[in-house]
Amino acid sequence: MGEDDISRELREELKKTLKKFEDYDLKLKTKEELINNLTISLNLKDDQIKTMIDSMNLKEQQIDTLSKSLEIKNQKIKALETSFGLKEEELKDLSSSTVKKSLLEEKDEEIEDCQKKLTILTGELEKADEDLEALEAENEKLRSNLASESDVKIIDSTFREIPKSDILKKIREILGSAVHNVTISVLDINDLQDLHLYEVRSSVNMKIMCKIDPSLEEDAELLEELESLDNITIRLYEDRDRFLIDRDGEELLFSIVGEEENNNLVLYTKDVKHQRLLRSLVMEGWLRARKLD
Known part of the structure; x- marks a missing residue:
């Protein structure tokens, strides 16, 4: 066998040996990881056991507290039972007393009186229910009429009543x-007292x-007060046919007085075109009104 063959064999043996060491090293590392994992798992188990022990201790404390509470409640129950026994004896004594018998009779009369009142109230309640049903029927009828009228859109104002007080309230608003x-424009100078003109900004x-x-005298005094205000110009308008207010060209209320009292046709609008046409009537009235001497 030559030297080359020996060297080759030795190298192969060395490789085998090294391979074994590598296998051993890998197994060793695997075992170490396994040991580490087992250690971590044991630590977690220890923590869980500790948590369970703490929880058990807490439960034992709660059980102890509940036991004490139950004992206190049992004592209270016994005390109440004793108290009930004493009360029963007192009631027996009271029932045998003539004075208490009369008191019981008086209470029975009061109860009977209350029952009579209850009967009366029940009857009144039934009557009220009937009245309520009648009112609901009337309301339903009115709603139906309103719905049918709302389909028409055009309101018949021939007999429509809007009192002067409502119109003056809206003008003031x-x-x-x-x-x-x-x-x-109002019918009479005294109507101006309902408009609180002194509260209007002086710049208006x-x-x-x-x-x-x-x-x-009343008209003269009121006229003198109004003319003392620099921001008011007042004219005499004798026709008594309208209420109106035209504010800043933004909103306009125009009411035409009807033949009957409170039969006022009221138009209120913020629409520019509506105002433009109605404003011609406003100016017509102002030009017809006479300046005061």
């Missing part, structure tokens, strides 16, 4: 929003037309 200019110019009788 609109007047509260005035910023620059307003034109107002107010043109007012209404019926005024200077020969009447």
Whole structure:
């Protein structure tokens, strides 16, 4: 056997040996990882056991607390049972007493009286239920009528009643929003007292037309007060046919007085085109109104 053959064999043996060592090293590492995993698992188990022990201790404390609470409740129950026994004896004693018998009879009479009142109230309640059903029927009828009327859209104002007080209230509401200019018309100068003109901003110019009788002391005094305000111009309008307010060119209320009292046709709008046409009637009235001497 030559030297080359010996060297080759030795190298192969060395490789085999090295391979064995590598296998041993790999197995060793695997076992170490296994030991580490087992150690971690044991630590987790220890933590779980500790948690379970703590939980058991807490439960034992809760059980102890509940046991004490139950014992206290049992003592209270016994005390109540004793108290009930004493009360029963007292009731027996009271029932044998003549005074208490009369008191019981009095209570029975009160109970009977209450029962009579209850019977009366029950009857009133039944009557109220009947009235309520009748009212609901009337409301349903009114709703039906309203629904049928709403289909028409055009309102017949021939006999429609809108009282003067409601119109003046709306004018006062609109007047509260005035910023620059307003034109107002009412039937009589005394109607202006309901508009609270003194509360209007002093920067608002107010043109007012209404019926005024200077020969009447009340009219004369009110006219003098109004003319003392720099932002009010007032004219005499004798026709007594309209209520109106035109505010800042933004909203306009125009009411035409009907033949019957409170039969007022009221138009209220913020629409520009509506206002444009109605404003011609506003100006017509203002031009017809006479300046005061």
